[in-house]
Amino acid sequence: MxxxxxxxxxxxAEIDRRIESVRPLLEPGGRPDELADAKFLLLVDPQxxxxxGVALFDSEEAMRRGDAVMNRGPGHAGSxxxxxxxxxxxxxx
Numbered sequence: 001m002x003x004x005x006x007x008x009x010x011x012x013a014e015i016d017r018r019i020e021s022v023r024p025l026l027e028p029g030g031r032p033d034e035l036a037d038a039k040f041l042l043l044v045d046p047q048x049x050x051x052x053g054v055a056l057f058d059s060e061e062a063m064r065r066g067d068a069v070m071n072r073g074p075g076h077a078g079s080x081x082x083x084x085x086x087x088x089x090x091x092x093x
Contacts, residue, residue, distance in 0.1 A: 001088040002063040004055045007081045012049035019044065034069045039093060056088065
C-alpha cells in the first residue's frame with residue numbers, strides 16, 4: 001500500500017466550509033476513475049486551520065496516477081503547502 005499525504009493551510013474560520021467542499025469528492029460517483037479505488041482520510045486542526053489529506057492506494061503506480069489527477073484539481077481543503085509520498089508497510093484498514 002502507498003500513501004499520498006498533502007498538507008493544507010487555511011483560515012480556521014473556514015474549516016467547516018473546507019470540509020464540506022471536499023465531502024462530495026469522496027462520495028461514490030464524485031471521484032475520477034483514477035481515484036475510484038483509493039481510500040481517503042482528512043485530518044483537521046480547527047485551532048490553526050491546518051489540514052492533512054491522506055490518500056491510500058494499492059500500488060505505487062496507482063498513487064502516481066492519483067497524484068496527477070489531484071494536482072490538476074483545485075485545493076478544496078485549503079492552500080496546499082506540501083505533498084509527500086510514503087510506502088505503507090503496516091496498516092489495519
